[in-house]
Amino acid sequence: MHDATALATAIDQGWVTALEVMEATLSACDQQADLGAVVHLDAAMGRAGARAADAAPRAGRGPFHGVPFMAKDLGSIAAGLPLAAGAEAFRDGPTPASDSDLFAGFRRTGLVPFGVTASPPFGLSLSCEPDGLRPTRNPWNTDLTPGGSSGGAAAAVAAGIVAIAHATDAAGSIRVPAACCGLTGLKPSRGTVPGGPDYSNHLMGLASELVLARSVRDVDMAFRTIAPCEEPGEAPARIGLAIPDRCAPVYTQAARDMAAALQDAGFEVRDMPAPDALGAEAHDIARIILTVSLAEWLTACEVLDADVPPLAAAMAAIGRAMPATELFAASRRMAQVGAAAVQLFDEVEAIVMPVLSGPPPPVGHFDLTGKDPVAHMARLDTFAPNAALANTAGLPALALPFGMVDGLPVGAQLIGPQSADLMLLGLGAIIEARAPALTFPYPIAGLPT
Numbered sequence: 001m002h003d004a005t006a007l008a009t010a011i012d013q014g015w016v017t018a019l020e021v022m023e024a025t026l027s028a029c030d031q032q033a034d035l036g037a038v039v040h041l042d043a044a045m046g047r048a049g050a051r052a053a054d055a056a057p058r059a060g061r062g063p064f065h066g067v068p069f070m071a072k073d074l075g076s077i078a079a080g081l082p083l084a085a086g087a088e089a090f091r092d093g094p095t096p097a098s099d100s101d102l103f104a105g106f107r108r109t110g111l112v113p114f115g116v117t118a119s120p121p122f123g124l125s126l127s128c129e130p131d132g133l134r135p136t137r138n139p140w141n142t143d144l145t146p147g148g149s150s151g152g153a154a155a156a157v158a159a160g161i162v163a164i165a166h167a168t169d170a171a172g173s174i175r176v177p178a179a180c181c182g183l184t185g186l187k188p189s190r191g192t193v194p195g196g197p198d199y200s201n202h203l204m205g206l207a208s209e210l211v212l213a214r215s216v217r218d219v220d221m222a223f224r225t226i227a228p229c230e231e232p233g234e235a236p237a238r239i240g241l242a243i244p245d246r247c248a249p250v251y252t253q254a255a256r257d258m259a260a261a262l263q264d265a266g267f268e269v270r271d272m273p274a275p276d277a278l279g280a281e282a283h284d285i286a287r288i289i290l291t292v293s294l295a296e297w298l299t300a301c302e303v304l305d306a307d308v309p310p311l312a313a314a315m316a317a318i319g320r321a322m323p324a325t326e327l328f329a330a331s332r333r334m335a336q337v338g339a340a341a342v343q344l345f346d347e348v349e350a351i352v353m354p355v356l357s358g359p360p361p362p363v364g365h366f367d368l369t370g371k372d373p374v375a376h377m378a379r380l381d382t383f384a385p386n387a388a389l390a391n392t393a394g395l396p397a398l399a400l401p402f403g404m405v406d407g408l409p410v411g412a413q414l415i416g417p418q419s420a421d422l423m424l425l426g427l428g429a430i431i432e433a434r435a436p437a438l439t440f441p442y443p444i445a446g447l448p449t
Contacts, residue, residue, distance in 0.1 A: 002440075003215035004067050004163035007447050008110065011066040012058065018066030021446030022050035022112065025068040028161045028445035029115070036128075036136040037146075037155035039073055039118045045080055046114030053112060063221050065110030068162050068446075072153050073130070074119040075168035075201045075209050076100035086119040086149075088132035089307040101194035102209055105226045106166070117165055118152030121309050122294055125366045126176045126380050128152055131309055135363045138180060139441050140408050144360040147177035153212045154181040160442035164218055170207040171286045171380070172355070172387030175399035175413055178212055179355035182401040182409025182438050185212045186219050186425065189418050190394030192227040204289050204331060206391045214440070216400060216428040223421060232423040236349030239267045239427075244274040244385040248358040254402045255412035259352045261402070261434040262427065274353070275344060279386030282337050286388040287377045288322070288330040295319025315373040334392055341393035342417065350416045350427060355399050357385055359408055389415075396421040398428050402435045409438055 010016050026046060029038050046068060053066035071078045074085045077096040084090040099107065106113070121131045128136035128151025138146040139159040146155040150167035154177030157165050167174045169187040178185035188208045201207045211222045241259040243252045263269045295316040298308065305313035344351060361383070370376060381387070390397035395418060401411040414431075416424045443449065 001215055002444055002447060004064055004213055004218045005215065005221065007163050007444060008064045008067050010448050012061065015448050016446060018050040018053035018112065019047065021066065022046045022068055022114070024446035025162060032159050032161060035139060035142070035155050035159055036134040037117055037152045037159060037161060038070070038115050039130060039133060039152065040082055040116035042080065042114055046112060049112035049114060053110065062108055062110030063225060064164065067111055067164065069106060069111035069113045070115045070117045070153065070156060070162055070165045071103070071113055072119055072150055072166045072168055073116045074123050074149060075166070076102040076195070078103040078113045081113060081116050085123070086121040086130040087308055089303045090301070100198070101196045102226065105194065109222065109225045117156050119149050120151070121368060122297070122312055123149035123168070123170060123173060124312060124315070125149060125368060126172060126383055127361070127363065127366045129364065129368070137363060138360055140181065143362055145180065145363050145365065147180035147360060149173040150177045150212060154178065154183055157181070157183055157212050157214060158440060160440065160444040163444045163447070164211050164213040164222070166209070167212045168201060168207055168209045169391065170203050170290065171391055172384045174210065174212060175355050175387065175397060176384050178399040179411045180360040182411070182440065183212045183214060184216050184219050184400045184428065186210055186223060186421065187390055187397045188223065188227060189396040189421050192229065192419070192421060203293055204334065205394060206286055206289055216425060216432045220425040220429070223425065229419070229422065232420070232426065236423060236427065237268055238348045239269045240272040240348035240351040241269055242272050242274040242351050242353045244276055244354065246357050246382065246385055247354045250405050251354050251356055251358055251410060254410040255352050255354045258402045258412045258431055261431050264434065265430050270348065272348065272351070275386060275389060278337060278340055279389045281333065282386070282389040282392035283377070283381045285330050285333050285337065285392050287374070288327065291315050291319040291373065292322055292327050309368040310371050311368045311373060311376055314371040318373060338393045341389065341395060345417045350414050350420070350424060353386070353413055353415060355384060355387070355411060355413045357383055359406070394418050396424055398424040400428050400432060401438055402431065404436070404438070
C-alpha cells in the first residue's frame with residue numbers, strides 16, 4: 001500500500017532517509033505549484049526536521065517518523081508556521097511560537113511539519129480559493145475543485161506532495177475534500193481530539209480536526225496516537241443505508257456498493273430514511289454558529305469588513321446584529337439535535353450515506369463575492385447533503401473512496417454514534433479491502449518504488 005505508513009517504514013528500514021524524502025517533497029511542491037495546494041513553505045524547517053529525524057535513535061520512534069507533514073491554513077497552530085485562514089487581511093499576522101496540543105501530538109508521531117496548505121477565506125466554502133492567491137485545483141482534473149475547506153490538504157495528498165496532511169471539519173470540510181479527491185478522512189467525535197490550549201477553532205463544539213490520507217490505516221494510526229481511547233467492544237452487526245433523494249444516482253451507487261461490501265463481509269444491511277429533517281436543523285444551527293464566530297473573529301482581530309471578501313463581510317454583519325438570545329437558543333437546539341441523533345442508531349450501529357450529491361464542481365463554482373450568506377450556505381448543503389449533522393450532533397464520520405466514475409474517484413461516508421470512531425475505522429478497513437483499487441495521478445514524493 002502506498003501511504004504514509006509505507007513511507008515511514010521505508011525511512012525506518014533505511015531504504016531512504018528522511019532528508020531524501022523531504023528533498024523529494026520540496027521538489028514536488030515546486031513542480032506542482034500550479035495546483036495551488038501549498039500557500040506557505042519553509043524549506044529550512046523541513047530540512048532541519050528531516051535531519052533530526054535521521055539522527056534520532058530507532059528506539060522510541062513514532063509511527064510516522066520522518067514523514068513530511070503540512071498544517072491547514074485554518075485551525076490548530078504549529079510553531080513557526082503562519083496561519084491566515086485563507087484571508088489576505090491576516091496574511092501578515094504573527095507566526096506562532098509554540099505548538100497547539102494537536103500539533104504537539106502530531107510531532108510525537110514523528111511527523112515533520114514544514115508548510116501550510118490552502119483554505120478558502122475563513123473556511124466558508126466547500127471549494128478552495130484563498131483570498132488573493134491562486135485557486136486550489138483537483139489533481140484528478142484540474143478544472144475542478146478539490147473540495148473544501150481542507151482543499152489544499154486534499155490536493156497535496158492526492159498529488160503525492162505529502163502522504164498525509166492536517167485537516168479540519170466544521171460542516172463537512174474533511175469529508176467533502178476526501179470524497180472529491182479519493183482520500184480517507186475521519187471527522188472525529190466531539191471532544192476526542194485536543195483543541196487547546198487556545199481553542200480558537202472550537203466553534204461551540206462544531207469543529208473537529210485530524211488528517212486526510214490515502215488509507216484507512218493512516219487515519220486509524222493518527223487517531224489512535226492523537227486521541228488514545230478504549231478499543232471498541234462488541235462488533236457491530238447492523239448497518240443502515242440512508243440515501244437522500246437529492247443525490248445523483250451515480251453518487252448514491254458508491255454508498256450502495258459500500259453497503260454491499262459490508263453485507264458481503266457478513267453484516268446485516270437495511271435501508272433507512274435519510275435524516276434530512278434532522279440534517280436541515282443541524283445545518284441551520286451550524287450556519288448561526290459560524291456567522292457569530294466570524295463576527296467575533298473579525299472584531300477581535302480589528303479587521304474591517306472592507307478588507308475581507310464580500311460574503312464574509314455580509315456574514316459578519318449578520319453575526320454582529322444577532323441577539324444573544326438567538327445564539328443561546330442555537331446552543332439548546334444543538335443539544336436537542338445531539339439527543340435526536342442518538343435515535344438514528346436504535347436499530348443499527350452505523351450508517352452508510354453519500355458525502356456528495358454529485359461530482360466536484362468547477363473551480364470558482366462557490367462565489368465568495370455574493371452578499372447572501374443564507375443562499376450560499378444552502379448551496380453548500382445541496383452539494384454535501386446533511387454534512388453538518390455529524391458536526392452539530394458531535395458524531396464521528398468517516399469518508400472513504402469506493403470506485404471511479406468518469407475519471408474521478410467517488411466515495412461515501414460511515415456515520416456512527418458518539419465515541420464510535422474506532423468502530424468506524426474498523427468498518428472502513430473492511431470496506432477498503434473490498435473497494436476497487438485507486439491509481440492516483442501522482443506517486444507519493446520520496447516513497448521508493
